Amino acid sequence: MNRTPLIAGNWKMFKTGDEAVATAERLAELSRDVENTEIMIAPTFLSLPLVADAVKGTKIKTGAQNLFYENQGAYTGEVSGEMIKAAGAQYVIIGHSERRQYFMETDDSVNKKIKAAIEADLIPVLCIGETKTQRDEEKAFFILDKQLKDGLKGFHSDELKNLIIAYEPVWAIGTGLTATPDQVNEIHQFIRSVIRTIFEASFSDAVRILYGGSVKPDNVSGLMKLKDVDGALVGGASLDADTFIKIVKFN
Ligand code: PEP
Numbered sequence: 001m002n003r004t005p006l007i008a009g010n011w012k013m014f015k016t017g018d019e020a021v022a023t024a025e026r027l028a029e030l031s032r033d034v035e036n037t038e039i040m041i042a043p044t045f046l047s048l049p050l051v052a053d054a055v056k057g058t059k060i061k062t063g064a065q066n067l068f069y070e071n072q073g074a075y076t077g078e079v080s081g082e083m084i085k086a087a088g089a090q091y092v093i094i095g096h097s098e099r100r101q102y103f104m105e106t107d108d109s110v111n112k113k114i115k116a117a118i119e120a121d122l123i124p125v126l127c128i129g130e131t132k133t134q135r136d137e138e139k140a141f142f143i144l145d146k147q148l149k150d151g152l153k154g155f156h157s158d159e160l161k162n163l164i165i166a167y168e169p170v171w172a173i174g175t176g177l178t179a180t181p182d183q184v185n186e187i188h189q190f191i192r193s194v195i196r197t198i199f200e201a202s203f204s205d206a207v208r209i210l211y212g213g214s215v216k217p218d219n220v221s222g223l224m225k226l227k228d229v230d231g232a233l234v235g236g237a238s239l240d241a242d243t244f245i246k247i248v249k250f251n
Pocket of ligand 1: 168175235237
């Protein structure tokens with residue numbers, strides 16, 4: 001199955017608008033010769049329209065790092081899918097472990113957010129991953145199965161045709177620890193097999209599964225060689241365009 005790789009950068013709560021635009025412009029310049037790999041960057045909500053504007057007509061697509069599941073209303077501090085779409089984004093990251101950890105995000109809110117993303121015509125990037133304790137207690141497969149089944153509950157595969165899944169072991173995010181290729185391979189195969197139990201085989205064959213967790217220029221090519229790894233979700237190493245482009249050009 002030929003799945004186009006996606007290399008995505010999660011800029012988290014870094015960069016002012018000016019800094020974000022400067023990095024995006026540099027990345028656009030460095031990625032002019034990139035073929036057959038999709039590139040997405042997710043700046044803060046404040047920088048999103050500025051960055052989306054700056055990369056218009058280039059190889060770079062943009063995404064938000066979160067959304068709220070209602071379209072509008074008295075929800076102080078929240079941003080809807082419609083607003084993100086209007087800002088020029090194509091993607092939205094949903095259920096990142098930092099949101100689960102610090103902002104009480106649950107599989108139930110993740111499910112509602114995926115629905116809201118689809119209604120706003122945004123591509124959801126569903127993040128799942130086990131903590132160190134869960135892995136040590138041999139609960140990783142159980143947790144991932146639950147995050148997938150609860151997060152994707154109630155959808156028909158037609159609605160999710162662009163869905164992206166990001167496997168991000170929580171213990172590997174921002175820690176410098178990367179899951180070994182064997183660990184990543186085992187989990188990505190497992191994720192695809194769970195998707196196959198929820199939807200049809202053709203859907204599970206086509207869905208793109210990214211790996212995230214301390215991806216750097218020197219480990220990306222080993223990860224991208226794995227059959228069920230279709231890209232990377234990159235945090236720290238995406239903040240500098242000259243570093244991130246080395247990940248984008250992984251082969
Ligand atoms: C992330 O935030 O999604 C991530 C994977 O971070 P890092 O690459 O810094 O581990």
